[in-house]
Amino acid sequence: MKQPIRELSxxxxxxxxxxxxxxxxxxNQIQTWLTTGLATSFDEMxxxxxxxxxxxxxxFLPCAVTPVKTLRAEDRTVKWLSELADGATVxxxxxxTPTRNTVCISTQVGCAVRCAFCESGRRGFIRxxxxxxxxxxxxxxxxxxxxxxxxVVVMGTGEPxxxxxxxxxALDRLCxxxxxxxxxxxxxxxxxSGIPAGIRRxxxxxxxxxxxxxxxxxxxxxxxxIIPKRHRHTIEEIMNACTYYRRQTGRMITFExxxxxxxxxxxxxxxxxxxxxxxxxxxxxxxxxxxxxxxxLQAPDNDTCAQFLAILExxxxxVTLRRRKGDRIQAACGQLxxxxxxxSSTEQE
Numbered sequence: 478m479k480q481p482i483r484e485l486s487x488x489x490x491x492x493x494x495x496x497x498x499x500x501x502x503x504x505n506q507i508q509t510w511l512t513t514g515l516a517t518s519f520d521e522m523x524x525x526x527x528x529x530x531x532x533x534x535x536x537f538l539p540c541a542v543t544p545v546k547t548l549r550a551e552d553r554t555v556k557w558l559s560e561l562a563d564g565a566t567v568x569x570x571x572x573x574t575p576t577r578n579t580v581c582i583s584t585q586v587g588c589a590v591r592c593a594f595c596e597s598g599r600r601g602f603i604r605x606x607x608x609x610x611x612x613x614x615x616x617x618x619x620x621x622x623x624x625x626x627x628x629v630v631v632m633g634t635g636e637p638x639x640x641x642x643x644x645x646x647a648l649d650r651l652c653x654x655x656x657x658x659x660x661x662x663x664x665x666x667x668x669x670s671g672i673p674a675g676i677r678r679x680x681x682x683x684x685x686x687x688x689x690x691x692x693x694x695x696x697x698x699x700x701x702x703i704i705p706k707r708h709r710h711t712i713e714e715i716m717n718a719c720t721y722y723r724r725q726t727g728r729m730i731t732f733e734x735x736x737x738x739x740x741x742x743x744x745x746x747x748x749x750x751x752x753x754x755x756x757x758x759x760x761x762x763x764x765x766x767x768x769x770x771x772x773x774l775q776a777p778d779n780d781t782c783a784q785f786l787a788i789l790e791x792x793x794x795x796v797t798l799r800r801r802k803g804d805r806i807q808a809a810c811g812q813l814x815x816x817x818x819x820x821s822s823t824e825q826e
Contacts, residue, residue: 481541541613577627580618585635611647632668638675673718680725695749747788
C-alpha cells in the first residue's frame with residue numbers, strides 16, 4: 478500500500494531522494510508543489526524530471542484522497558466521494574458563494590454517534606482518518622478553486638472529538654505558513670455532537686478555532702429522540718464545556734439546530750433554545766432537515782422555519798437560517814456514499 482507523500486517529513490523526503498539517487502534539493506521543489514502549488518498529482522510537478530515523477534508515483538500517493546465520483550451542482554457546489562489507500566471512501570464538499578469558498582471535511586469513515594437524521598452514521602463507525610487524509614481534503618478543494626479555500630468546516634462524516642489525535646495535527650498543519658497552507662485559525666470551524674471532554678481538550682489548545690455544537694434540541698428529553706444514548710451527554714454538561722471553551726479561547730460558540738417537522742420546531746422549543754443561547758452567549762444556525770434516502774424525518778414548511786427564526790430574533794439571539802445548497806448532488810453528509818457504488822472513473826453532473 479502506497480504512502481501519501483505528505484506523511485513524509487522534509488528530512489525523510491531528502492533521505493528517500495538520496496537513497497534513490499536523486500539530488501536532495503528536489504525535496505524543496507516537491508514541498509513547494511505540495512503546499513503553495515496545491516498539487517494532487519505528480520504530473521503537475523513540471524520542474525521535476527519525468528523519471529523522478531514516475532519514481533515518485535511508483536512509491537507514493539500524491540494525495541491521500543483520490544476522487545472516484547465527483548458531482549457538480551448549478552450553484553457550483555462540488556461533492557467528492559474519494560477513495561483512501563485502504564479502499565475505504567470518504568466525502569468532501571466544496572461550497573461556493575460570490576465572496577468565499579468553504580470546504581466541509583470529514584474526520585472518520587462512518588460515525589459512532591448515529592444521529593437520527595444523519596446518513597453518515599447509518600453504517601456505523603469504521604475507522605478514524607489519519608491527519609494527512611483530513612488535511613488532503615482541504616488540498617483537494619483548494620486545487621479545484623485554484624487557490625487555498627477561505628474557510629474549513631469540520632462538519633462532514635464522523636465525530637471530530639472522537640479523532641482529535643489526528644484532527645489537531647491536521648489543523649495545525651493547515652495553519653502552518655511554511656509546511657502547510659497558512660490558513661488563519663479563525664477561518665476553521667470544528668463541529669461536534671456535544672462531547673464535553675473533546676470540547677475541553679480543544680479549548681486547551683488555546684487556538685482561536687471556531688466551535689459549533691450540534692444541539693438540535695433545547696432539553697434532554699427531546700434530544701434523546703435525536704442522539705442515541707451511548708454518545709449523548711446532558712445539555713448541562715455541554716453548556717459547562719462551552720463556558721470553558723469560551724473562557725479559554727475568547728471565541729463565540731455556534732449552536733447548530735436541525736429543524737425536524739413535528740419534533741423540535743414548535744414556538745416553545747424556540748423560546749427554550751433562546752434561553753440556552755443567551756446563557757452561552759452563542760449564535761444559532763438553523764438548518765432545515767435534509768430528508769436523506771430514508772425520508773423518515775422531514776423539514777418543517779417555510780412558514781414554520783420563519784416563525785422559529787423570528788422568535789429567536791425577537792429574543793435577541795444572533796441567528797441565521799441556512800439556505801440549503803447542493804441538494805441535487807446529495808451534498809448532505811453520507812448521502813453520496815449511501816447512494817453510490819464507487820465507479821472506476823470520475824462522474825460529473
